[in-house]
Amino acid sequence: MPYIPHTSNDLAQMLRTIGVDSIEDLFDEIPKDLRSKLQNIPLGQSEMAVQQQLFAKSLQDGTPLCFAGGGAYEHYIPAALWEIATRGEFYSAYTPYQAEASQGTLQVIYEYQSMIASLTAMDVSNASLYDGASGLAEAVLMAVRANRKAKSKRILIPESVSPVYRQVVETIVKNQGITLELLPYDQRTGTIQVNQLDKQLNKPDDAFAALIIPQPNYFGSLEEVHQLTDWAHRHKALVIAQVNPISLALLEAPGNWGEHGADIAVGEAQALGIPLSSGGPYIGFLACKQKLVRQLPGRLVGRTVDLEGKTGFTLTLQAREQHIRRSKATSNICTNQGLMATAVTLYLAFLGRDGLQKVATTCALNTQTLMHLLEQNSDLSFPFGDRVFHEFIVQLPVPIDKVLSYLAQEDIVGGIDVSPHKHSTEQKNWLLICVTETKTEQELHFFADTLRSICQQINNEESS
């Protein structure tokens, strides 16, 4: 029987020991009228038969050339990474409740926390969260808890934060009396303009708990993070930096933004060694300044000693968590994203500082190459310019949904439709394109050429 090792002799002996005639007798406390059988589920199959079906399903749609980002990024993953991460000792262990029997997982998480803190230039990181979007929601809740001085449950969230991230934050925090106030972006740069911010406040001393600063923002553009951080701190608000970890090899880390640095850094760490896999499982990281450590949600691993004075690792500050504090916990989060945190740690260990810098630089250079290629087509323009890391918006002369559908027929994931339908009377066809280190020169030319010919084709169809 699949995954059940019992022999018929075992079964007979076990039933005799228990003192019942059949397994069915063990369910005698369940009211009879509630019992039912499973109906519309197929019968079990052999591993070979299942493998054949899944091979077919995985091949059905090919492996298209990907130029989409928007929070999920294609990067090269070292071959050794998942070989180690899926070792049974990592893959099939659980939350390290018994620290002495989980030193492997615990040390990996301590190393993960150290690496994330280093990348973001923050003092401490937690053991990870579900994903970047829910991580941003946890950062918002944390900021409201931490900034009691502001006596405000108001959060300023720029429109240049990913719309799906904004929706997730809304879903998670809306029942706790928190208001999310949208900051419009500048139409020329796609970024938040500091000189517009004071106008957003009803009166100059209007309090708010935190300002979220995305870097790079959803459109790929770089925000003036130093000015924005100082502005928020002048208003006694906390700064939540939402950042891409690969970009931090090149861009200033949140801990060093402005005069005092951001207070909380959060983001999606999928780019660090985790496959795209249709959107999950990913991993959210969350780091902060030392003074906020007791407001951090989720697991934390600390270094300590055993009773012989030998170094070891253990879960710590558990008094913040739901299994101790119950209704007064900092969050309802139960576990971290252990396997993904292991993968991120392995990625950063394999790549090292210079490896990550090479990945990031190659992303940026490849992006510039594609922008130059697209620039040669006079029908295309870049509404927010080219001050970007590895993503940018290009305005096309034809509807994006059609373009993406035609590109799909050429086996290309062409990007994300970010046309601002709701706010604009004139039709703007905006495509968000991402280029990482994985793209060859040849692929960039192929994509630029295909995009040009598809735009022409659609133009012809529409004018005929």
Next chain:
Amino acid sequence: MSKRIIDQDAEPLIFDLSDNTRQSSSLAPKTGSEQNNPLASHLQRKSTLDLPQVGELQVLRHYTRLSQKNFSIDTHFYPLGSCTMKYNPRVCNTLAQLPGFSTRHPMAHSSISQGIMSCLFDLQTILKEATGMQQVSLTPMAGAQGEFAGVAMIRAYHDHNQAPLRSEIIVPDAAHGTNPATAVMCGYTVKEIPTNDQGDIDIQALEKMIGPQTAGIMLTNPSTLGVFERDIKHIAKLIHQAGGLLYYDGANLNAILGKVKPGDMGFDVIHMNLHKTFSTPHGGGGPGSGPIGVSERLQPFIPIPIVAHNEQGYYWLNEDDLPLSIGRLSAWMGNVGILLRAYIYALLLGRDGMERVADYATLNANYLFKRLVAADFEMAFPKRRASHEFILTLRKEAKNYGTSAMDFAKRLLDYGYHAPTTYFPLLVPECFLIEPTETESMADLDAFIETLIKIKAEAKESPNLLKEAPFELPVRRLDDVKAARELDLNFYHQE
């Protein structure tokens, strides 16, 4: 007495293996360089970036060695109650990692995502059938997020019906800590309901607690006490009559798979822990996956997106199709890679295999239960049938020998067993919550029983063997107080 049989050297931190002058390997692209930062200069990183510079083999060895310091299902019996540590079939992992699945961007056009969407659609159907619910959303990324989605839907339902008075969620005193924490995140006040001496909900206390302020109740069945809540139909009736809704915590679904469906018990919303019942990896603490199922009346509020199907193929339902939805819980559509593993597991088991899950999980638990009773261990609910797990209390041993449940747990580690869940539920003193799961053989259960008997004898004869345990693991018992008082969470920043 404290002599360690195997002495394991400490593994240094990866940072201790680093040399700043070492250059990275072939794992980085050849183009691009450390010096060549093409981005706007005033936004460039000026602060140092500390990351380890270690050779590929040395990295690989370091993490391989660390992995060997873990107990896991693949290496040890792991009867951690309430966590369902059963075998994770390897094929589920192998197939989920196929390039056609793993390299797919979440925003890939649906015309070139039909393969994965068909898997997700079929999984929705299987989970609906297994739980007796009307609709399933796969998006919650863990059990706790499934709980959040469930309670948020209860709130959305009451808000939609303009019932602002309903401000309370009832939770049993034995519930998982996530239950009350979730209710508070959704803006509710938590009312704790006591359990009677047979492990069932105290109905009289419940009747007094229910009223027009009741938004709903959160229950696990079989409960966290390892017994089936026999009055569930009556409880459902009481709550529904008062206008409240019932939430089912799916932590213990493994015990009843194919036997009884939460939908038939009267639940309006449930979450499932796929890393438990559907055997997706626990991964050292995540990723989980917590799909939710809803009854008819909560269908409009279900989190988006969900997969639908018509003659043109599979497509996503989003906010335009479900305007009353509580919204999105993750950036994309949940932990698809985990959902895929659960789907593969469901195909392998089929409906016949699923029924055997509950059969043998229950058989193994009751066998352990009976044999431990025979060995004079005390059970918290000796007159009840064990579900897939049960609670043993070591209060006698604590009183007689001064050995706590934690001491027993640590000594078990020395014998190569991961300890059961300790000190949960909180209302049973010095307890073990033991869940063997269906994938353990009788021989392994017998060996575990013999070990517990042996440890009990040690407790009587030389209790320090327990109190100072473990002796044979990479570290001895750790100083948790020091860990909390002198926080050391980051190699690069010591407080």
